[in-house]
Amino acid sequence: MVRELDIEAFIAARVEGALVLDAREGFEFVAGHVPGARWIPLGMLAGSLVSLPRGRAVMVIRSSGSRVGAEPLTRAGFDAASVRGGVPARSLSGRDLAAESA
Numbered sequence: 001m002v003r004e005l006d007i008e009a010f011i012a013a014r015v016e017g018a019l020v021l022d023a024r025e026g027f028e029f030v031a032g033h034v035p036g037a038r039w040i041p042l043g044m045l046a047g048s049l050v051s052l053p054r055g056r057a058v059m060v061i062r063s064s065g066s067r068v069g070a071e072p073l074t075r076a077g078f079d080a081a082s083v084r085g086g087v088p089a090r091s092l093s094g095r096d097l098a099a100e101s102a
Contacts, residue, residue: 002067002070002074002082003080003082004067004083005059005083005084007084007085010059010061013059016057018057019038019053019056020038020059021037021038021058021073022034022037022038022040023041023045023061024041024087032087033087034061037061042068045069045072046072049072054078057081058070058073058078058080059082060080060082061082061086062082062083064085069082070082
């Protein structure tokens with residue numbers, strides 16, 4: 001089962017060293033993302049699991065907060081969670097987003 005974190009729990013996980021994985025499309029990432037997030041589009045995620053650190057929590061953030069991005073990680077044994085509300089929820093909480101090339 002995929003865990004789902006609210007924005008405050010997500011922020012706490014980041015402070016504790018969790019990796020933030022942005023699984024949106026490139027144009028969405030470029031338009032605004034969580035500072036320091038690693039970008040791997042959802043369609044490439046399954047093939048990129050070997051590049052992700054084991055033993056470190058991975059917080060998957062998308063546009064809608066859908067759990068679909070964290071599912072392959074959870075099945076592969078990662079400590080993964082989805083961020084409820086996704087990037088829009090983070091933005092609405094008053095936290096800045098970074099805008100840069102993917």
